[in-house]
Each structure stands twice: as structure tokens, then as C-alpha cells.
Amino acid sequence: MASPCLRLGLLRRSDRGPSQAGGAHHGPHATDPTLATAIRTVVVLAGARGMVLLVGSHRTLGEVGARSLVSLVLSGLATWASWLCYYRALQDGPASVVVPVDKLSVLVTVVFSVVVLHERVSRRYLAGLGLLVTGTLAMLG
Structure with a gap:
């Protein structure tokens, strides 16, 4: 039996829902991962552009330094790769x-x-992280 969020269609993985007698595929698992990433990117870009214009951040574009720009481009590439892998995984396995x-x-x-940024974390933070990881592993097992 599907979890409530899957039944609500938020992340539905089933190939045949109750209204899909013909077996039509719907949702991200039925879409080519590259196309799904492109569609999602257009939506994110539109939202980000709208927010930048709304708060006036576009006026500070010239103040972005080269190091920050490189970091942002690398982050964008990592996000792109992550989204491709995510949609591919949804095609291959259950949500x-x-x-x-x-x-x-x-x-x-x-x-x-x-490790890289040398940030410090408290024991309480690490305990919370441990709970998050343990909970995730419990969901999988």
C-alpha cells in the first residue's frame, strides 16, 4: 500500500493509478530525466528572476566577484547533475x-x-544529524 504522500500524488511512483486503466504513465518517473530537469529549471529560473526583480537584487549584479561567480557556477552544475540523477532514480525505483x-x-x-569550510557543529547538532540518518535508514529497511 502506498504512503499517504504517494496517494495524494505529491511523489506518485505507481505506473497505474486508479484512473489510469490504459496504463498511461504520469509524473516525473514517466518523463525523460533530461527533459524533466529542463522543465524544472525553467520554473526555478522564472521564480528566481521574479524574486530578484521584486527585491531589487538585480541592481547588485556588477558587485558579484569572480570567486563568487565561479562558486555559483559550480554549485549550479552540481544542482543540475543532482536533478538529473534524481529523476533517473525515480524512473528506476519507487519514490x-x-x-x-x-x-x-x-x-x-x-x-x-x-571538512572543507571548517565549520564547527555542536554535540546536539550531531545528535540531530544522527537521528536524521537513523530515521532515513529505518525508512529504507
């Missing part, structure tokens, strides 16, 4: 497995921030 694994990216981010 109930793909989504929790995707959320483990929090762990990767924390490790990166500690």
Missing part, C-alpha cells in the same frame, strides 16, 4: 526509496561544511 536516499544529502552537506 518511497528514492526520496529518503536523496535527503541523505544533508549528511554530505554537513561533512563538506566541517
Whole structure:
């Protein structure tokens, strides 16, 4: 039986829903990952552009330094690759497995921030991270 969020269609993975007697595929798992990433990118770009114009950030574009620009471009490339992998994973596996694994990216981010950026984390923070990882693994097992 599908989880409530899957039944609501937020991340539905089933190939045949109750209204799909013909077996038509719907949702991100039925769309080519490259096309899905392009569509999602257009929506994100429109929203980001709208927000930049709304708050007036476009006036500070010339103040973006070369180092920041390189960092932002690399971050964008990582996001693009992540989205491609995410949609491909949704094609190959159930959302109930793909989504929790995707959320483990929090762990990767924390490790990166500690090792590369030398950020400090408290024991309480680490305990919370441990709970997050344990909960995710429990969902998969």
C-alpha cells in the first residue's frame, strides 16, 4: 500500500493509478530525466528572476566577484547533475526509496561544511544529524 504522500500524488511512483486503466504513465518517473530537469529549471529560473526583480537584487549584479561567480557556477552544475540523477532514480525505483536516499544529502552537506569550510557543529547538532540518518535508514529497511 502506498504512503499517504504517494496517494495524494505529491511523489506518485505507481505506473497505474486508479484512473489510469490504459496504463498511461504520469509524473516525473514517466518523463525523460533530461527533459524533466529542463522543465524544472525553467520554473526555478522564472521564480528566481521574479524574486530578484521584486527585491531589487538585480541592481547588485556588477558587485558579484569572480570567486563568487565561479562558486555559483559550480554549485549550479552540481544542482543540475543532482536533478538529473534524481529523476533517473525515480524512473528506476519507487519514490518511497528514492526520496529518503536523496535527503541523505544533508549528511554530505554537513561533512563538506566541517571538512572543507571548517565549520564547527555542536554535540546536539550531531545528535540531530544522527537521528536524521537513523530515521532515513529505518525508512529504507
